[in-house]
Amino acid sequence: MSLLAFAAAVLLLLLTPGPTNTLLALSGAVKGVRRSLPLMGGELAGYMTTVIPLVTFAGPWLESQPLAASAVRLCAAAWVLTLAVKLWVMPAQSADGSHIDARAVYWTTVMNPKGLIIGLVLVPPVGFPATFAYLGVFAGLILVVASLWLGFGSAILGLISSRHPALIGRVAAGFLVFFAVALTSQVVGWV
DSSP, X not given: OOHHHHHHHHHHHHHSOOHHHHHHHHHHHHHOHHHHTHHHHHHHHHHHHHHHHIIIIIHHHHHTOHHHHHHHHHHHHHHHHHHHHXXXXXXXXXXXXXXXXXXHHHHHHHTOHHHHHIIIIISOOOOXXXXXXXXXXXXXXXXXXXXXXXXXXXXXXXXXXXXXXXXXHHHHHHHHHHHHHHHHHHHHTOO
């Protein structure tokens, strides 16, 4: 896969709504873009924590270990459900978004199945030195897309959250439950 084709595929995948993007948009709505910028570092670190080991050695191993791949998906679903519960009860506790920090974004991104797709499918086996170019493009796209999700949250969701803070947290929780069910259904064969 050429670097340009890789960039296009990664861009489309990163723009797709998911657990990490839900947290970024929610933080943008509640805290604003400027106060949410540190979350971008959490996302970048989370993706690199997942993708680099997959590209270097875990990919072939996971392909031959379907039980391990299923366990990874179930752990991701459990984490996303935990976040959904926190977001559901968040309005009763606080509407300042303080529970959405770089650590939460990091772990959500580590458990995000997009990292598996990027590390196992999209980064071509081009050898260690050439992989740096792909990882550099990937890192740049993460930062661009994260800023777009923060901006979306601030511009669109911010209008709603100022009037109905409980609604935003609960809608975000609903999306996260959907993602958790989708992950679980892949493991148990519902899909």
